[in-house]
Every structure is written in C-alpha cells, then in structure tokens.
Amino acid sequence: MSRPDLSASEYELWRDLVAQRCGLYFTPSRKHFLQARLWERMQQRQIKQYSDYYHFVLYNPQGKREWGQLLDLLLNNESSFFRHAPSYKALQRHVLPALMQAKRRQKMNHLAIWSAGCANGQEAYSLAMAFHEVAGPDETWLWQVKVWGSDISRQSLRKARNGRYRPCDVRTMPAPLRRNYMTVGGNGRDAYYDVAEPVKRLVQFTELNLTNPDSYWLTAQDVIFCQNVLIYFQAAQRIEIVEQLCQCLSPGGYLFLAPAEVVGFNYPGIKPVRLEESLVYQRVE
Numbered sequence: 001m002s003r004p005d006l007s008a009s010e011y012e013l014w015r016d017l018v019a020q021r022c023g024l025y026f027t028p029s030r031k032h033f034l035q036a037r038l039w040e041r042m043q044q045r046q047i048k049q050y051s052d053y054y055h056f057v058l059y060n061p062q063g064k065r066e067w068g069q070l071l072d073l074l075l076n077n078e079s080s081f082f083r084h085a086p087s088y089k090a091l092q093r094h095v096l097p098a099l100m101q102a103k104r105r106q107k108m109n110h111l112a113i114w115s116a117g118c119a120n121g122q123e124a125y126s127l128a129m130a131f132h133e134v135a136g137p138d139e140t141w142l143w144q145v146k147v148w149g150s151d152i153s154r155q156s157l158r159k160a161r162n163g164r165y166r167p168c169d170v171r172t173m174p175a176p177l178r179r180n181y182m183t184v185g186g187n188g189r190d191a192y193y194d195v196a197e198p199v200k201r202l203v204q205f206t207e208l209n210l211t212n213p214d215s216y217w218l219t220a221q222d223v224i225f226c227q228n229v230l231i232y233f234q235a236a237q238r239i240e241i242v243e244q245l246c247q248c249l250s251p252g253g254y255l256f257l258a259p260a261e262v263v264g265f266n267y268p269g270i271k272p273v274r275l276e277e278s279l280v281y282q283r284v285e
C-alpha cells in the first residue's frame, strides 16, 4: 500500500503532540520526515490512517509502548566523543581545575557532572575521560565522581549503558585518549571499542524527559552539558529548559550549551563566562 499524505490538520495534531510530549517541534519543512516516520510505524502496526494511529498512541493500552518506538524514530541521536572541542578545552583547562581547587579548599572531594541528552553515551563518557585527564593517576582515586547521562530515548540509553562503539564512532577522538580510555576488541570489520572500566565505573545512565518539569531530580550539579538537544525545540521551550538546568547547578557550577543554541539568555544568579572559544554559564549565587 502506498503512503497516504498527511493532511494539514493531521500534521498539526501530530506536530503538537510530539512538541508537547518531548519538545521536538516539526516545522513545515520537516513535515515529510514526520510523515515518513509515522508511516513506518503504521505499517508495523497495520494501521492505514494517521488519525487512527494518533488514537492508538493516545488511548490504546499499548499506546505508551508504541510512543516509545515512534519516538526512537523521530529523535536525532547523532553524537560523538569530545564533540565540541572548545567546550572540552574550557572544561579541562579552566572549569574542572577551578572546581577541584575550590573543593579542596573546602575539604570536599565529590564532583557531580551531568550530560543532559546524552544520546548513545559519547558525551557522558567524554566528561568522565576529561575528569581522568585533569585529575591524573595520582589524584583520580581521591575523588568521588558521578557522571549522569540522561536521555528520553530508551534505545539510546541501552546503547549508552553498553559502552561499545564502532571504529567510525571513535575516529574523531584524539588518539592518546582512545589509547588510554578505550579497549579494542574483534578484528577487521568486526572490530569494536569498549569504554575502559575506570571510565565506565564513573558513569550512570537514566531516562529523563527535559520537557517535564517534575523530572529534574539531578540537583547540585557542578557541571552540566546540554549540547545539540535544544536545537529542534521552540525558543520559549529552550529558555524554560535552560532555566531548569540552571536551578540544578550547585553554586559555582557551570552549564555548557552548544554554540548559538540559546540566544540572549539571562537568568538571575547566572553569569555568562567566555572561556577559550566557548561561552558557558556559571551559577554565581
């Protein structure tokens, strides 16, 4: 059966449902993508009308599970290790050393780091590797570090927990980091890279929907990365999420967004700081 067209009213229904549930906003230019993904799931379910599928997702007892499957098709979970190099430079040269120094002065040894929208885990593991790089072998063991990776996609979280990547996934990683923090397995076309145990042990993954204000339980974070997540959201929602994230920072903590993802952000107690070629936000009170 050929794919029927998504009418204007059906498109609006789906666009609003998706935006309300997960923040993704399908502009008219992405209508075709939305339609193709809906149709893919409808064929699996043998449903012929977009409106019937809408009712299935909303009211059928299996609707919740179906929504998860559809969501995995709609989300873009593209990621890479040390993706935005200037952010990691700022983190390793300025942010972590300053935070660790301040903690030492207060006789504290814990660090809380959060990758919000962690996709398949590359960002969370990169943050744990960055900590190892800064602390070095003499100091790593002195610190209690917890890196949380959170995402709305269960499929991504499964891959993240697995911590196994294809050679093409680690290609952009600086070679010394790859040598130190990944172990190689398999041969030729079956080769794979596993995140090394000392890094993996610092990281834990959890399901969390950033558009649900009740789900922000990760408080008192020293560092939050939320990069390349908000780009598909509407401007007002981006600001709401960034404000929620700011409230999850501990005093002195830093928020890293991707460049130009949120423009003109201004929130009490939060100071923009330029570090290296990165703009980060610090909670100052």
Ligand SMILES: C[S@@+](CC[C@H](N)C(=O)[O-])C[C@H]1O[C@@H](n2cnc3c(N)ncnc32)[C@H](O)[C@@H]1O
Residues within 6 Å of the ligand: 021, 022, 023, 024, 075, 076, 077, 078, 079, 080, 083, 116, 117, 118, 119, 120, 123, 150, 151, 152, 153, 156, 208, 209, 210, 211, 226, 227, 228, 229
């Ligand atoms: C393009 S990836 C970015 C991954 C990583 N932060 C990076 O910069 O490489 C975007 C991720 O955001 C997640 N995401 C989208 N909407 C979300 C929401 N409402 N709550 C939590 N995660 C969400 C997606 O599932 C996806 O894994």
